[in-house]
Amino acid sequence: MARHLKLLVQRWSSRVFSVEVDGAPRYFGVREQLRGEPVPPDVFSEVQKQDRCYSLLVCSGDRVTGDRFHWELRDRLQTQLPPGSGLRSMSSFIPDQKGSLLKGYFLQSRAGNSSLIEDILTDLEQRNPVLVCSYSQSEDGQQWTQCLWYQSEENRVRFCVVPSETPKHHPSVLNMINSDVFYSLQEACDVLKQCGDIIPETRSVLEMLPSSLDARRKPDFPVIVIEGLDATGKTTLTESLRDSLGATLLRSPPQCLSAWRGRFDREPPLIRRAFYAVGNYITAGQINQEASKSPVIVDRFWHSTAAYAIATAVTGPLSNLPHEGAEVYRWPGDLLQPSLVILLTLDPEERKRRLRSRGLMKTDEEEELDHNKLFRLRVEEAYRRIVGPACTALDASPSADLVLQQALLLIRAKCHL
Ligand SMILES: Nc1ncnc2c1ncn2[C@@H]1O[C@H](COP(=O)(O)OP(=O)(O)OP(=O)(O)O)[C@@H](O)[C@H]1O
Numbered sequence: 218m219a220r221h222l223k224l225l226v227q228r229w230s231s232r233v234f235s236v237e238v239d240g241a242p243r244y245f246g247v248r249e250q251l252r253g254e255p256v257p258p259d260v261f262s263e264v265q266k267q268d269r270c271y272s273l274l275v276c277s278g279d280r281v282t283g284d285r286f287h288w289e290l291r292d293r294l295q296t297q298l299p300p301g302s303g304l305r306s307m308s309s310f311i312p313d314q315k316g317s318l319l320k321g322y323f324l325q326s327r328a329g330n331s332s333l334i335e336d337i338l339t340d341l342e343q344r345n346p347v348l349v350c351s352y353s354q355s356e357d358g359q360q361w362t363q364c365l366w367y368q369s370e371e372n373r374v375r376f377c378v379v380p381s382e383t384p385k386h387h388p389s390v391l392n393m394i395n396s397d398v399f400y401s402l403q404e405a406c407d408v409l410k411q412c413g414d415i416i417p418e419t420r421s422v423l424e425m426l427p428s429s430l431d432a433r434r435k436p437d438f439p440v441i442v443i444e445g446l447d448a449t450g451k452t453t454l455t456e457s458l459r460d461s462l463g464a465t466l467l468r469s470p471p472q473c474l475s476a477w478r479g480r481f482d483r484e485p486p487l488i489r490r491a492f493y494a495v496g497n498y499i500t501a502g503q504i505n506q507e508a509s510k511s512p513v514i515v516d517r518f519w520h521s522t523a524a525y526a527i528a529t530a531v532t533g534p535l536s537n538l539p540h541e542g543a544e545v546y547r548w549p550g551d552l553l554q555p556s557l558v559i560l561l562t563l564d565p566e567e568r569k570r571r572l573r574s575r576g577l578m579k580t581d582e583e584e585e586l587d588h589n590k591l592f593r594l595r596v597e598e599a600y601r602r603i604v605g606p607a608c609t610a611l612d613a614s615p616s617a618d619l620v621l622q623q624a625l626l627l628i629r630a631k632c633h634l
Pocket residue numbers: 445446447448449450451452453454571572574575613614615616617618620
């Protein structure tokens with residue numbers, strides 16, 4: 218453990234630290250020596266004189282263990298910390314260095330609570346792959362310093378906390394590929410296989426995969442995917458298209474995974490996204506079979522998996538998304554490409570009205586779509602940026618019958634049906 222940490226802190230002062238405040242990241246860095254006048258970074262601007270701050274960064278060599286620990290740590294801290302302790306998401310990364318992201322939490326403790334909090338943190342650091350730092354303020358309140366807890370009191374290096382520029386990329390973008398968005402079946406399967414002991418259901422999921430998948434094989438009949446946020450009318454349209462075109466209707470995740478979906482929805486992003494990624498390949502196997510007999514309509518596919526994953530991994534405004542044309546919006550090379558992807562778009566008020574009138578249970582992400590306007594905008598924009606194939610937007614606000622007619626026009630034009 219100590220060796221692992223020493224390697225990690227070798228480039229400590231080239232790291233940037235990011236703390237989430239009101240849904241957007243604020244950045245700071247550390248230096249061995251202060252040059253010029255001290256400027257307290259704005260993360261510390263509201264911290265009272267006697268308060269102390271701490272950071273915990275998860276630094277497990279094994280990403281499944283690390284992600285699960287990071288996921289559980291929030292609940293653990295929320296139950297153990299004394300009331301009034303501020304708890305925010307934080308991360309640390311080396312700008313532009315892929316894979317350098319470490320995730321964790323930033324705590325702000327009220328005066329008088331420090332010894333209790335330090336006991337909790339010491340215990341956590343001793344038993345888990347976590348790196349703890351504490352932050353303290355100079356007498357005149359002008360300067361914050363950071364020190365690494367794993368170093369013994371006498372060897373403790375004090376780093377000066379300094380403001381840091383907003384990086385070119387949102388920190389999460391550095392670790393997105395094959396963590397949030399999987400670009401091959403192999404990568405997604407590797408994550409699920411690693412979970413076999415802790416989530417026995419993964420074995421049953423992996424057994425559903427077809428023995429072979431050839432993404433280059435062109436289906437005999439067109440494959441049309443219908444995408445969109447929840448309650449935009451996908452079920453209504455896909456069922457009508459099935460009847461109008463004499464098509465087969467499939468969905469992703471496929472029906473055969475329904476029993477295990479709830480289990481994976483409770484897991485951290487790495488495992489949850491790997492589950493949905495594998496679901497797309499199982500659906501691709503079903504498409505291959507059915508598209509030799511009839512057109513196939515698919516209710517959600519790769520666009521949904523990637524768009525929700527990207528929009529959840531980053532926070533804040535649209536400008537925090539990976540830029541248009543970025544690698545993360547590419548279609549995976551080993552996944553069947555549909556002939557057409559239709560994205561149903563709907564005014565947020567009408568979508569809410571439809572949700573209310575339907576009144577079904579919602580997933581956490583669907584709840585988030587309702588409450589967090591920025592999250593909804595990020596999902597919609599990520600949908601639009603995905604290419605290979607890109608989606609064709611269709612206004613879903615007219616009557617169900619009119620939406621069907623418009624969809625049929627698009628399908629006939631593109632797929633010559
Ligand atoms: N064009 C339309 N005009 C008015 N209401 C519609 C239209 N299309 C669907 N609806 C209604 O809106 C609600 C949501 O539709 P639907 O279940 O088809 O959406 P969905 O995109 O499949 O949702 P989810 O992704 O959450 O399953 C339903 O009550 C449905 O009857």
